Amino acid sequence: MDNAEVIMIGLGYIGLPTAALIAQGGTRVHGVDINQKVVDTINRGEIHIVEPSLEDSVANAVKKGFLRASTKPAPGNTYLIVVPTPFKDKNEPDISFVEAATKAVIPFLKEGDLYIIESTSPVGTTDKMKELIFQERPDLINKLFLAYCPERVLPGNVMHELVHNDRVIGGIDDKSTKKAIAFYSKYVKGELHATNAKTAEMCKLVENSSRDVQIAFANELSLICDKADINVWELINLANKHPRVNILQPGSGVGGHCIAVDPYFLVSDYPMESKIISTARQVNNYKSFWCAEKVQHTKLKFELDHGRKAKIALMGLAFKPDIDDLRESPAKYIAQRVLQNANNEEYYIVEPNIKEHNIFKLTDYKSAYKNADIIVFLVAHKEFKSLEKIKSKVILDFAGVFK
Ligand SMILES: NC(=O)c1ccc[n+]([C@@H]2O[C@H](COP(=O)([O-])OP(=O)(O)OC[C@H]3O[C@@H](n4cnc5c(N)ncnc54)[C@H](O)[C@@H]3O)[C@@H](O)[C@H]2O)c1
CATH class of the missing domain: 3.40.50.720 (NAD(P)-binding Rossmann-like Domain)
Incomplete structure (x- = not known):
């Protein structure tokens, strides 16, 4: 395979379907994962996760030579970071995977490249990675495009939602936002909403917090109803008959x-x-x-x-x-x-x-x-x-x- 255009770091539930989708469109993708088994599986045209229609897509892309996997990054034009962001003991976010992935691509970056984080990240992570990159590569200051674009797909329907969901895209400056939007517009049919990196980071956290808060309200009702000897399911169904009330299920x-x-x-x-x-x-x-x-x-x-x-x-x-x-x-x-x-x-x-x-x-x-x-x-x-x-x-x- 000639030099890849897109370097995908992290080939899990989000990175692999995204890599396959981009490769399916005829763009050369070099996927990177630290797990050798994952790399070998993908290079055989197989997959290590359960996701409808992903296997065919990967098999096709690998066969046609548009997708290859490796444990090491390679030169490209667009770098996507899609590694895990778990939390540590005290419920604090752990961005060490994003840092490690960024450090691994720094030697390959050159003028005009686009670097995008898709991993769910605490607010300010893109700025932190910008500092990290420019500390090691001051030669690239003002010469790179850096952006954050969160993922909001539903497992089980990823291949459809990757294409049809709206995306929120926030660069560290306007030209980065525009460059990232131009990249996603090649394979996303949903609307692409421009913002800045911090707002895009916050947007992902707020979406999931909003769901959590709404479910908590339903769960709290279930506790109250248990004490009051009221059927919570019937109660919520009746309350939702109000034209402006929409309580979720406990x-x-x-x-x-x-x-x-x-x-x-x-x-x-x-x-x-x-x-x-x-x-x-x-x-x-x-x-x-x-x-x-x-x-x-x-x-x-x-x-x-x-x-x-x-x-x-x-x-x-x-x-x-x-x-x-x-x-x-x-x-x-x-x-x-x-x-x-x-x-x-x-x-x-x-x-x-x-x-x-x-x-x-x-x-x-x-x-x-x-x-x-x-x-x-x-x-x-x-x-x-x-x-x-x-x-x-x-x-x-x-x-x-x-x-
Ligand atoms: N799975 C979802 O439904 C979903 C939805 C929206 C957002 N996200 C976010 O997307 C990000 C990725 O999630 P996922 O579900 O794909 O995770 P995952 O665990 O399925 O996959 C991550 C992959 O990254 C690899 N990896 C770890 N460190 C690496 C490194 N330094 N270099 C290369 N590869 C490395 C791991 O081996 C793993 O295969 C997370 O931040 C997650 O919160 C996930």
Whole structure:
């Protein structure tokens, strides 16, 4: 392959589909990942993640010579940083991956190149990387285009959303913004909204914090309704009949690697100001703890009422319905907590989207439902919705399966 035009650093859930999409359009992409297995898999035209229609796209791009992977960067014209941005112990953002990826590309940068961060990042990260680049390469001051462009795709629909979602694009100056917009306009059909780098960084954090706060409101209602003996699902349905009210659905908490993580980036940097955002995180975390306590009380009551230990089905482990992803999953947290308090009860752990798990012994959802006395719905998977409600069972429906 001749010199690549685009250098993609990080070939995970976001970087690989983006690399494949760009390569599919006939642009040469050099993908970089520190994981040798990931690199080898991609170079065979295969993929290491689950994402519909990605495999075909990668296989095609590799076959035609438009996509290759390596553990090392190479010269190009556009550098995209799409590495993880997790949080550290005290819920502080960890931008060391972005720093390492940036340091790796610095030797290759030349006048006129475009450098874009797509990783979800704390406000000011693009400016920090600008400093880092110009410290090592003062020869490039005012000669590079640097921008931030957050990603907002939904796993499971990434190949479609990469093309059709609107994008927010913020450069360190106007010419960087324009250059980045020109780049994305080659493969994005959604609208491209120009702003500055800090606003674009904040925009991504605010989108996920907004979801977290709204879910926290629904979760708080579920706690209030439990005490008031009111059906929260019916209540929300009725309240939403108001033309200007739109309350989300409660659940067993909030999980995943975005909504349960990104708000901390704001809380960590703006602790005095982000009161609602911080409280929403607490409410959503508390909801999971509360669910685990509720299972504990229910099982003790069952024992008193029936003079024997209960059989308990914990239905769902994923962080949201109909996926196999357990990252930051409240359902998994609740299952772990419940099992820590186990006292010779029989448990059935159910996750229809996973064949086997290294900690949990999984049971088929139908037999778990049939055999258990207490059914705890932690996730509203579509399989569970097909179950008939049985009056003799004690049902803790935290996910609204039978709402
Ligand atoms: N997955 C999503 O749905 C989603 C959505 C929006 C935004 N994001 C953000 O996008 C970024 C990437 O997320 P992801 O889900 O693709 O992560 P991921 O963990 O799936 O992939 C990241 C890849 O980067 C590689 N990597 C780490 N350090 C590297 C380095 N220095 N050089 C080269 N490769 C390196 C890892 O080996 C991994 O394969 C994160 O900031 C995330 O918050 C993710």
